Amino acid sequence: MRKKKQIPDLHYLYEASVQGVETDLDFAARVFKNKRGRKPTDLREDFCGTAALACEWVRRSPKHRAWGIDIDRPTLDWGLEHNVSQLGPKAGPLKLLCADVMKVKTPPPDLVMALNFSYCIFKTREQLRCYFKKAYTTLNADGLFIVDLYGGTEAIEAKLEPRDVEAFTAADGTKVPAFEYIWDQAEYNVINHHVVNHIHFKVPGIRKIKKAFTYDWRLWTLPEIQELLIEAGFKSAEVYLHDWDKDGESDDIYRRRTNYENALGWVAYIVGIK
Numbered sequence: 219m220r221k222k223k224q225i226p227d228l229h230y231l232y233e234a235s236v237q238g239v240e241t242d243l244d245f246a247a248r249v250f251k252n253k254r255g256r257k258p259t260d261l262r263e264d265f266c267g268t269a270a271l272a273c274e275w276v277r278r279s280p281k282h283r284a285w286g287i288d289i290d291r292p293t294l295d296w297g298l299e300h301n302v303s304q305l306g307p308k309a310g311p312l313k314l315l316c317a318d319v320m321k322v323k324t325p326p327p328d329l330v331m332a333l334n335f336s337y338c339i340f341k342t343r344e345q346l347r348c349y350f351k352k353a354y355t356t357l358n359a360d361g362l363f364i365v366d367l368y369g370g371t372e373a374i375e376a377k378l379e380p381r382d383v384e385a386f387t388a389a390d391g392t393k394v395p396a397f398e399y400i401w402d403q404a405e406y407n408v409i410n411h412h413v414v415n416h417i418h419f420k421v422p423g424i425r426k427i428k429k430a431f432t433y434d435w436r437l438w439t440l441p442e443i444q445e446l447l448i449e450a451g452f453k454s455a456e457v458y459l460h461d462w463d464k465d466g467e468s469d470d471i472y473r474r475r476t477n478y479e480n481a482l483g484w485v486a487y488i489v490g491i492k
């Protein structure tokens with residue numbers, strides 16, 4: 219009897235479509251070294267999900283330690299089983315905590331990173347300032363806080379953006395076939411900038427997974443994020459943005475900007491400096 223083709227676990231598809239942990243960590247280490255004249259060793263990943271970033275951090279050096287915080291037990295368990303388990307003895311300095319980022323206490327790290335726009339769940343200035351204050355007090359005396367944000371003229375348009383992802387073998391040996399990742403900007407409220415976005419996947423020969431992930435966010439703006447970081451206590455807030463390659467895609471090289479062309483779509487890092 220022919221075996222029915224199985225859909226790969228959605229977390230494999232998510233990580234391959236959305237995350238770029240190498241770029242994120244190269245950026246964080248570079249900016250930290252420039253600002254502080256030393257290498258960072260301790261990182262806290264807020265909203266860590268499957269903790270891919272925290273795992274890559276401890277994999278990079280035996281001097282590194284990491285804490286990953288997420289409120290969702292099943293997602294953390296998936297990360298433990300498929301990402302942390304691949305680290306072997308290198309997993310020693312990594313702690314995953316199932317907790318609310320607003321409440322949890324960890325030792326003070328050099329870096330707090332909250333990526334893939336996760337903090338956009340906070341929809342009022344009051345809530346976001348509170349979260350930024352939390353990051354400020356968590357960090358050690360010369361720590362940096364790094365978040366990201368997407369924007370551009372297309373960021374507030376209803377759109378379905380498909381992208382092909384090539385077949386790959388995951389770190390745990392799982393073979394994932396080529397698939398299509400579809401970013402769906404479904405709703406945008408002009409009055410309060412609340413958005414609802416979905417991620418769909420289409421795996422050829424298997425099926426389409428509609429609304430694999432849904433995000434109910436406030437789409438903040440860069441000036442709002444910078445202002446709230448300062449209000450939360452950070453001495454300064456800097457915006458880093460990429461340039462474009464010959465195909466008009468991000469070149470993934472992030473430089474500090476105080477002015478930027480009004481492009482269709484961009485992703486920025488914002489750094490809160492203590």
Ligand SMILES: C[S@@+](CC[C@H](N)C(=O)[O-])C[C@H]1O[C@@H](n2cnc3c(N)ncnc32)[C@H](O)[C@@H]1O
Nearest residue numbers: 265266267287288289290317318319333334336
């Ligand atoms: C958009 S995912 C981001 C995952 C990962 N950081 C990334 O870069 O892809 C958001 C994650 O935040 C978690 N989350 C939501 N509210 C949270 C909270 N208050 N405290 C901790 N984690 C939270 C969710 O469980 C989810 O795994």
